[in-house]
């Protein structure tokens with residue numbers, strides 16, 4: 001039941017779910033939200049929204065919210081409700097004791113892509129100052145870290161190149177490993193509009209996605225590649241472009257570094273990358289690949305949109321660079337209707353990466369080994385900063401199990417449910433002497449915590465989110481924090497209790513500090529955001545109101561770099577024991593691990609994760625719709641209900657990860673991207689068999 005009433009006033013704010021970053025008017029009666037109305041002035045959504053965003057306010061006041069801080073000496077003890085002062089004092093004392101006994105490097109923390117830029121900035125600052133090390137990482141590690149790496153290497157900036165509206169000028173749209181109508185619905189609708197106007201569509205995905213069924217659209221083709229073969233596919237597309245003379249020679253000569261291009265051209269022209277040569281690897285007919293390459297290369301404007309089906313692989317970073325190679329080879333960079341566009345999963349993935357959450361980078365992607373950048377932060381913060389990167393999340397887990405890493409501060413991420421190989425994660429969390437969890441609900445990770453600090457939702461705080469098009473949007477407080485504090489205030493108090501003073505009185509002051517230390521944010525302020533509604537970074541002296549399209553005249557690295565993208569097959573292979581490949585994704589009504597959407601009124605459409613199985617595989621195993629299936633991988637076992645579906649290709653099964661009980665991550669493995677350790681969620685060899693109801 002949706003509680004309605006006559007609104008008395010409204011506040012414009014930003015949706016806290018996906019990377020589209022839709023603006024909403026929260027219509028209020030007193031302190032109570034009665035309705036979320038998509039805001040026409042929102043430049044990412046122009047008055048549109050999806051079902052998730054409209055109902056999002058429901059979870060903010062859900063009965064499951066944590067309202068009081070809690071502590072306990074060990075995880076087998078019951079929680080004790082305490083004051084904020086006692087909880088923060090308890091946490092600070094334990095962190096100090098652990099560092100005194102085990103050293104400065106024995107603790108660390110994880111920032112959240114669900115929190116604001118200001119909160120994320122403060123957590124990494126807390127770690128680099130009060131903790132005194134670089135052991136900071138972010139949940140972007142497990143989704144788009146390869147985007148950050150791959151785009152920085154090739155284009156010089158760890159971000160997508162376009163605005164969402166730019167798709168309305170595209171003549172050909174290549175969607176790789178993304179399902180925009182479910183995962184980024186407002187952008188998915190915009191894209192459908194463009195397809196109905198006649199733009200052609202190429203989808204490279206193991207599964208048949210809804211976009212391919214857009215009514216009244218122009219030409220569309222599906223490249224149903226096998227999971228784990230993205231790089232072989234993108235190399236084959238590039239091979240056709242090079243071997244058939246479809247390159248944009250002028251663009252390459254003017255905008256790309258010549259040595260890197262010459263090496264890449266010699267590499268990609270080799271016949272081992274020809275579509276016919278890789279057909280047996282990808283499973284896609286060579287003539288389809290040739291047709292797709294021609295359609296992309298010959299279109300006046302061709303744009304690439306990609307998602308986690310690109311990044312969450314052992315070659316995620318290689319694939320991102322392969323995508324950049326395609327855009328560079330055809331000159332599809334630096335104007336409307338083209339570009340390389342990562343569709344970010346969470347509301348502030350871009351922002352959490354921008355804000356220096358990674359162990360090797362200070363805010364604005366300034367490497368910790370860069371003495372000039374480091375010196376600027378040291379002068380402003382009054383501390384020495386290590387010039388060596390700290391631990392990544394998987395390194396923290398391994399170090400916890402081996403006893404070298406003893407305490408962790410986790411803000412707004414349910415690592416026990418969302419990270420791969422749950423058994424390994426739980427072993428690591430159980431090994432910690434102190435786990436501090438700051439969250440809005442008692443999540444799976446909190447089961448291993450010693451300190452539980454209530455978090456605040458997007459409706460209870462001020463700040464900014466940065467969406468997938470680098471757009472910095474204001475988040476405005478519409479109701480008081482349910483537990484009395486905004487997340488940034490908690491970090492400030494923890495820092496003060498640890499002996500590193502922080503004195504902010506409003507998030508706008510944190511943004512002012514970010515702007516002073518981060519060249520790409522130098523022109524950002526709350527006043528300017530009020531004036532312009534939103535700003536797309538880089539926003540600085542050269543671009544005082546931001547930059548909608550990147551790389552128009554030059555790249556931050558001068559000339560773009562082609563990258564060698566050798567295909568290396570994942571070690572996760574199907575065999576007689578595990579004959580099917582499992583891949584994962586999302587549905588429209590749920591969001592990530594579902595902690596929020598399962599506590600709102602939009603959850604009525606779906607109530608469980610299911611396993612999609614191709615009719616051929618179902619028949620072989622005697623499986624019908626609704627049967628219970630045991631799904632076993634090399635890492636673990638779970639049980640899911642069956643849906644027999646022509647969307648799948650034979651040999652590939654698919655599930656979602658929105659419900660804690662279904663345990664998709666119980667069966668995903670430890671494999672990860674070679675450059676960034678982003679987990680290989682998208683390829684898991686499994687055995688599937690009918691079982692009785694669990």
Ligand code: SF4
Pocket residue numbers: 015016017018019020021022045049050051052053054184185186187
């Ligand atoms: Fe917009 Fe994404 Fe929120 Fe839906 S979930 S309203 S598309 S930001």
